[in-house]
Amino acid sequence: MRTASYLIALDWGTSSLRAALMAADGAVLDEVSSDDGILSAAAGRGFRAVFDHVAGPWLADHPDSVVLAAGMIGSRQGWREAPYIACPAGFTELGEGLVSLDEHGLTLGLVPGLSAQHADGVPDVMRGEEVQVFGALDALGLDDGLFVLPGTHSKWVRVENRRIVSFHTYMTGEVFALLRWQSILSRLMPDHDTTPWEEGRVVFTKACALAAEGALLHRLFSVRSQGLLGKLPGDQQSDYLSGLLIGEEVREALALTGSPASGHVHLICNAALFVRYQAALSVFGVDSSACSAQASFRGMYAMARERRLIGVLK
Amino acid sequence: MRTASYLIALDWGTSSLRAALMAADGAVLDEVSSDDGILSAAAGRGFRAVFDHVAGPWLADHPDSVVLAAGMIGSRQGWREAPYIACPAGFTELGEGLVSLDEHGLTLGLVPGLSAQHADGVPDVMRGEEVQVFGALDALGLDDGLFVLPGTHSKWVRVENRRIVSFHTYMTGEVFALLRWQSILSRLMPDHDTTPWEEGRVVFTKACALAAEGALLHRLFSVRSQGLLGKLPGDQQSDYLSGLLIGEEVREALALTGSPASGHVHLICNAALFVRYQAALSVFGVDSSACSAQASFRGMYAMARERRLIGVLK
Incomplete structure (x- = not known):
């Protein structure tokens, strides 16, 4: 991917989609939410049509944008699978695991999920929460901490030296x-x-x-x-x-x-x-x-910045 | 109630009804199952009509019968409420808690459920399982033991000296x-x-x-x-x-x-x-x-025998 001036960040889960247009300094310029989660998108008009509806205008106005998507959109039931990356994983491992999707003039980077192997031999997985944790780290200026993401499937995530070392669902x-x-x-x-x-x-x-x-x-x-x-x-x-x-x-x-x-x-x-x-x-x-509710956008922004996918304003 | 020569025992739960005609020595002479649990009976033809359909012929052939019913039929949503009896409780307490229902020539004894008060201040309840435990005790000739009734709401029941001293759901x-x-x-x-x-x-x-x-x-x-x-x-x-x-x-x-x-x-x-x-x-x-799957019938029989509601053959 090229270095861009804007980031279009999609947090695309099972039952909902949140998207933001962000500037090179991380400011959220515009934001959209919809019920077009991957289940309804797959059953309905399809991923590309939903994407064009939500983010098409941004991309038309700002062709110089990099597009990243995190969450279930990168699962086997999503647009394309971005295989799980094993913990410990930081920005580097996550960025290396990005799966690039090129389709009719659209280039989109799918953020991989993470897997953990517990001492009892049982594995664990997450998809989408990893960018929220990295976003919170970036927003708070932290390198370590215990992050909890309550919800349908709550995640408890341990971070050391800016890397997710383990987590439990x-x-x-x-x-x-x-x-x-x-x-x-x-x-x-x-x-x-x-x-x-x-x-x-x-x-x-x-x-x-x-x-x-x-x-x-x-x-x-x-x-x-x-x-x-x-x-x-x-x-x-x-x-x-x-x-x-x-x-x-x-x-x-x-x-x-x-x-x-x-x-x-x-x-x-x-x-x-x-x-x-x-x-x-x-x-x-x-x-x-x-932590900020916009942690997922911030996480994708921090990923884009660290991988120099987006140019920081001097 | 009078001393009878036969027992009609009904195990009447939320979603099913099992009934047996038993002789004075405890032998099961006939047995019927139906889907007329208290929910469908209450919504449909009513408790009396279901009873007459299931047990009417037995009662016609053997007017000298005592009728006992255990389970959710004695709950607030049942035919009539038989309030919970507090543990510890044995045959004596359960028999004293029998609620007699007299309706158009039918006399029926409703077996009460049991309640327990745990050390943490939280109560527990059962309704129907108590007769199964007493039936198993009677069948096995035991005075003590730990009885487990797996199912939708499993019960673990501790018995000492033929009394249920505590239980957990x-x-x-x-x-x-x-x-x-x-x-x-x-x-x-x-x-x-x-x-x-x-x-x-x-x-x-x-x-x-x-x-x-x-x-x-x-x-x-x-x-x-x-x-x-x-x-x-x-x-x-x-x-x-x-x-x-x-x-x-x-x-x-x-x-x-x-x-x-x-x-x-x-x-x-x-x-x-x-x-x-x-x-x-x-x-x-x-x-x-x-333990025997007919534990509930056996439990009601043992209750009837101990309270001399049914005459044991000499």
Whole structure:
């Protein structure tokens, strides 16, 4: 790829697409979101048509742009596969793993995902979160740290000397959604969660403390047993369930990864998840702070800059 | 209730109904199963019509029958509520908690469920499993033991001196079904599970060993990561997932209840679940044996006999 004056960065996941036009100094000039995740794009008008719709105007205005895409778009179900790179991996390894896609006048770099091999012989994978971590490192000016990306499949990522040395995935968000909406536990809960966090926080924190003792499969049933016996109102059960699961995630992660030496964790997520994870971490005596929600754009920008794909203004 | 010569025993759960006509010596003379669980019965022709359809002919032939029903039929969503009895509870407490329902010439005794209060302040409940445990005790001639009832909501029940002193519920079966059929993990699995147990046993046991180290929310994702990296074929993933969950249940239960002093557990379940739980327990060094599948009928019979509701043949 050539050195360009603009970066078009796409964070293209399973169910959504976020794109930004960035200047050579990293400023976000324009930003677009859409529901055209890889599943709907593949089933619908196709990846190229979605790309042209979202980023075509930027590319027309700024032909001198480099285009990078991270996330599930580089998976086997995506536009083209960018095979996983093994940890430890930093900007160098990630940049070397970029897969270039040339199609009808468009050149696009697909960021690879990362794989980890745990001591127990079981592997782990991520795709898309790696650029968020590198973006947070760049934004915070850090070389080391423990980064947590809460969500459907939460990632706990350990960074040393600007390289991701290991990470673990937790299915917290997906298990919560299944239990909240599709299990027997949903029967005693209201159809919508309307309890404000200031009220839900108490029962959430209580559930985190229970989770600290382990035994998730057992404690999950206590959402129902307490409901049946009139000890937990329906409108508090969702926060209680959330606390059991996020508390379990924190418990498992601190056992597997060890407490961060700094006693501090960087959370990369939206505000609603931030307050929950911050509360859960504090039950376990761990401090936390929030990172920019634009971490993925910043990560792709830092990659482009380090690989001299984009020219920094002098 | 009067002393009768026959017992009509109904095991009436959420989604199914099993009923038996029993003689005064406990012999099962006739048996019927139907899909008329309390949900479909309540939504359809109603409890009385279902009862008359299933047990009406027995009652017509043997007016000298006592009728007992256990399970969700005694819940708030059932025919009439039989409130939970607190543990410890034996035949005496359960019999005293029987709720008699008299309706248009029918007298029916509803067996109450049991509640437990754990040391952490969290309660637990069961409804229907208690008669299975008492049936197994009666059939095996035991006064003590650890009884495990695997299923949607598995129960681990500790019995001392013919009384249920405590129990714990685990949401293993329901969490398995949600993850197997409705989560992202299902995407790499075949549409049907056809792997014979002789083959699935290896990967199931390996997963139980991983589960012994804890960290369920993390290990669940390894079903997918190993699938993506070609380390776990699609047709082995369901048994692997099953091993992670049943292994976690056993790990939690041995931590909460303690290993049985006898080193032995009594399993009350069908043959398919028996081989899985036996394999999982053996990973943790615990022996197990199977109890009769007719334990619920036997339990209601033993209750009726001890409360002299039914006359034993001299």
